[in-house]
Each structure stands twice: as structure tokens, then as C-alpha cells.
Amino acid sequence: MSFINYASREINCKIVYYGPGLCGKTTNLQYIYNKTADGAKGKMISLATETERTLFFDFLPLELGEIRGFKTRFHLYTVPGQVFYDASRKLILRGVDGVVFVADSQEERMDANVESLDNLRYNLEEQGYDLDKLPYVVQYNKRDLAEIVAVDELQRELNPTAVPDFEACAVTGEGVFETLKAVAKLVLVDLKKGR
Amino acid sequence: MPNPQLVMYDEEYRLVTALCEKLLREANARVIFLVDKNGQLIAGVGETERFDTTSLASLTAGNIAATGGLAKLIGEKEFSILFHEGEKDNLHISIVAGRVILVVLFDNRSSLGLVRLRVKKASEELAALFNGLMKKAEEKEKSGNPEFPFAEITDEDIDNLFR
Ligand SMILES: Nc1nc2c(ncn2[C@@H]2O[C@H](COP(=O)(O)OP(=O)(O)O)[C@@H](O)[C@H]2O)c(=O)[nH]1
Ligand SMILES: [Mg+2]
Numbered sequence: 001m002s003f004i005n006y007a008s009r010e011i012n013c014k015i016v017y018y019g020p021g022l023c024g025k026t027t028n029l030q031y032i033y034n035k036t037a038d039g040a041k042g043k044m045i046s047l048a049t050e051t052e053r054t055l056f057f058d059f060l061p062l063e064l065g066e067i068r069g070f071k072t073r074f075h076l077y078t079v080p081g082q083v084f085y086d087a088s089r090k091l092i093l094r095g096v097d098g099v100v101f102v103a104d105s106q107e108e109r110m111d112a113n114v115e116s117l118d119n120l121r122y123n124l125e126e127q128g129y130d131l132d133k134l135p136y137v138v139q140y141n142k143r144d145l146a147e148i149v150a151v152d153e154l155q156r157e158l159n160p161t162a163v164p165d166f167e168a169c170a171v172t173g174e175g176v177f178e179t180l181k182a183v184a185k186l187v188l189v190d191l192k193k194g195r
Numbered sequence: 196m197p198n199p200q201l202v203m204y205d206e207e208y209r210l211v212t213a214l215c216e217k218l219l220r221e222a223n224a225r226v227i228f229l230v231d232k233n234g235q236l237i238a239g240v241g242e243t244e245r246f247d248t249t250s251l252a253s254l255t256a257g258n259i260a261a262t263g264g265l266a267k268l269i270g271e272k273e274f275s276i277l278f279h280e281g282e283k284d285n286l287h288i289s290i291v292a293g294r295v296i297l298v299v300l301f302d303n304r305s306s307l308g309l310v311r312l313r314v315k316k317a318s319e320e321l322a323a324l325f326n327g328l329m330k331k332a333e334e335k336e337k338s339g340n341p342e343f344p345f346a347e348i349t350d351e352d353i354d355n356l357f358r
Contacts, residue, residue: 001201001233003201003202003203003231003233003235003237004201004202004203004344005202005203005208005237006202006203006204006205006208007203007204007205007207007208007209008203008208011344011345012235014233014234014235042247042249042250043247043249043250045250045253045254047257056257056261057257059234059250059253059254059257061249061250061253064356064357065355065356067344067345067348067352067353067355067356068344068345068347068348068352069344070344070345072356075234075235075253087264088261088264090264091257091260091261091263091264092257092260094232094233094260095231095232095233095234177357181357184353184356184357185353188345188348188353189353191345191348192345192346192347192348
């Protein structure tokens with residue numbers, strides 16, 4: 001849940017990047033971190049194993065600017081993708097304001113995408129959220145690779161409700177900011193509606 | 196929604212900060228932070244500029260979330276106090292009013308016993324304050340809060356953020 005501080009005139013929102021292991025969630029945050037001016041970002045924290053797999057979460061605080069005199073901050077989190085980290089994923093979804101589902105476009109990862117998306121919906125429901133009511137966007141990552149699934153098929157399988165979706169290559173940054181902007185916008189619109 | 200929206204108003208912010216200042220003095224602590232369970236910093240007093248407060252808030256919340264998960268696994272509701280002992284500095288972390296995390300950083304000028312005692316007293320006062328704050332926020336929400344800054348935000352406002 002966003003936190004509105006009238007005393008310091010700030011609003012903080014939490015966005016979670018979800019998806020199967022190795023789909024590129026951490027790479028999205030690293031790209032955003034590298035391309036954001038120093039004044040607008042905090043330290044990026046990665047709680048990772050020695051082989052750089054996400055163990056608990058990555059965290060990147062961003063300060064986008066002001067709306068109506070309120071500093072608007074987004075806290076970006078990623079979850080660990082591997083199946084056995086499910087308990088940690090649930091914890092990170094707590095208090096979420098917006099979700100990015102990062103899909104791995106490679107043919108061989110299609111089952112993993114579907115499983116992760118089911119897991120997202122299930123874990124949200126367990127905490128009283130409905131994915132269809134949350135600010136939510138989908139990213140088809142790794143479009144630069146060879147053996148990938150066509151976008152219309154990805155849309156059919158992974159985005160039946162036709163939320164905003166984006167093709168991306170997180171290592172070069174293509175589609176990364178478009179994805180972030182889209183979810184941030186939905187979160188702010190949701191805040192406005194909430195009243 | 197699972198948790199109600201957390202809001203903070205000027206009046207309560209002053210009271211919260213004053214209570215933290217008092218605890219800082221009485222417990223002889225270096226820094227005190229209040230953090231929302233979702234990882235957002237609510238207030239901080241003492242030597243705050245020496246620490247990366249945003250990271251501290253996020254990691255504290257992650258820590259509480261993880262130990263809360265552990266507690267459930269062994270059939271406890273939650274561990275209401277965590278203590279981390281370092282070579283010089285120590286962290287005393289506790290939960291106030293069910294959703295706010297109180298973090299006290301102290302060194303050898305204080306002691307765990309003293310911190311524990313003072314935190315206990317301060318927690319009761321903070322809990323009363325936060326419970327009042329939740330109620331006030333709920334009422335304001337029901338009656339349509341005129342101060343709410345996002346009611347009239349436009350697409351243009353949002354687009355401007357990403358220039
Ligand atoms: N070719 C290619 N590799 C990518 C892309 N995005 C991420 N990767 C690589 O995929 C691997 C896993 O990425 P990571 O961000 O750690 O995945 P996570 O488990 O979702 O956090 C890394 O080696 C990345 O460099 C992409 O768009 N294209
Ligand atoms: Mg990762």
C-alpha cells in the first residue's frame with residue numbers, strides 16, 4: 001500500500017517485478033539504476049547468492065519528481081524466481097501497489113512463464129489481492145535471442161486480459177523504461193481513483 | 196484491500212518525532228527509526244544522516260517479514276522483538292501497534308536492558324498514537340479528504356514525471 005506523508009509531502013509506492021528464474025528481473029532494475037541520475041535514485045540492494053541469483057529480493061528506490069507538491073517515490077522490488085523460494089515471494093508481495101510480470105520469450109521457458117504467472121495470481125489471492133484489479137503490466141523480455149515465441153502467442157498465453165505489454169531486451173535497455181513508466185502511471189491513476 | 200493505506204499528517208508527525216526523540220535520550224541510543232511494515236521510512240531521529248535510511252527501512256521490513264514467516268512455521272504469531280549484536284553497534288527491532296517497526300541503534304554507551312525497558316514504555320505511547328492515526332485516516336477517507344493531493348491529478352502531471 002502506498003504511504004502518503006502529508007508532513008514531509010511525500011508519497012511512496014511499491015512496485016514488484018515478478019517472473020520465472022533468469023527471465024531478467026534483476027537486469028531490468030540494474031538498467032534502470034545505471035540510467036538514472038544520482039540525485040533521483042538510492043542505493044540498489046541485491047540480496048543474492050554467491051552466483052548472483054536473487055536470494056530474497058533486489059531493491060531500488062527511485063524519486064521521480066513532484067506531483068502537486070508531493071515528492072513521488074517508487075520502490076522497485078524483484079522476487080527470487082526459482083520455485084523453492086515461494087515463501088520469500090509471498091513476503092515481497094505484501095503491500096504491493098503495482099506489478100510487472102517479466103516473461104522470458106525463449107521457447108524453452110514457456111512452461112516456466114505460465115507456472116510463474118499462475119503462482120503470482122495465487123500468491124496475490126492468498127493475501128487478498130486480485131491481479132485483475134491491481135495496476136499490472138507485462139514485459140516480453142529477451143527479444144534479442146534466436147529461439148523465441150512470437151509476440152501474439154505470448155499475448156494469448158500470458159496476457160489474456162490485454163493489460164499494457166511491452167517487448168524488451170533488458171540487457172540493452174530496450175523496453176525497460178517503457179515498462180516502468182506504464183506501471184507507474186497505472187499506480188498513480190489508481191491512487192486517484194481510490195478516493 | 197489487505198492493509199489500509201498508511202498516511203501521516205503534520206500533527207501526528209510532530210508527536211511521533213517527539214516520542215522518538217524522548218526515547219533516543221532515555222535509551223541513550225544513537226539513532227531511532229520508525230518503518231512501515233512495507234519498508235517505507237516513517238520517521239528517524241538522532242544521527243540519521245550517517246545512515247542510508249531508505250535502504251535501512253527496506254531491509255528492516257524484509258527482516259521482519261522473514262522472521263515473521265519463520266515464526267508462523269513454528270506456530271508462533273510473530274517474534275515481537277529482534278536483537279542483532281555487533282562489535283560496536285547493536286540493533287533492537289520491535290513491532291508497534293501490529294504494523295509499525297521501531298528500530299533502535301545503540302552502542303556501548305547504552306545496554307540491552309535499558310533499551311528494552313525504554314522501548315517498552317515508548318511502544319505503548321507510539322501504539323496509542325498510531326491507532327489514533329489509523330482511525331483519523333479512515334474517517335478522512337470516508338468523508339472525502341479535501342487535502343488529498345491526487346484527486347485531481349491529470350495525465351499531464353503523470354507524463355511530466357517521466358520527462
Ligand atoms: N540475451 C538476453 N539476456 C538477458 C536479457 N535480460 C536478461 N538477460 C540475461 O539473463 C540472465 C538472468 O538475468 P537476471 O536479471 O539475473 O534474471 P532474474 O532471475 O529474473 O533476476 C543474465 O545472464 C542476464 O544477463 C535479455 O533481454 N536478453
Ligand atoms: Mg534476480
